Amino acid sequence: MDDQTKKPPQDETRTCVDCAAEFVFTAGEQEFYERKGFTEKPKRCEPCRRRRKQQRAMTGQGGGR
């Protein structure tokens, strides 16, 4: 094979910036990101991402001080 311009994506182990846990950015997710045009890789593990989403939803709902 001489077509080496594109490597198939491989699972990548990353460290979460919030809780420092290691999580896997899978080949499938990388493909998904690329298809979506995302240039940034995820910085947070799944639970942290979900927590942030929930927190944002909660602050939006609260409205008061």
Ligand SMILES: [Zn+2]
């Ligand atoms: Zn995390």
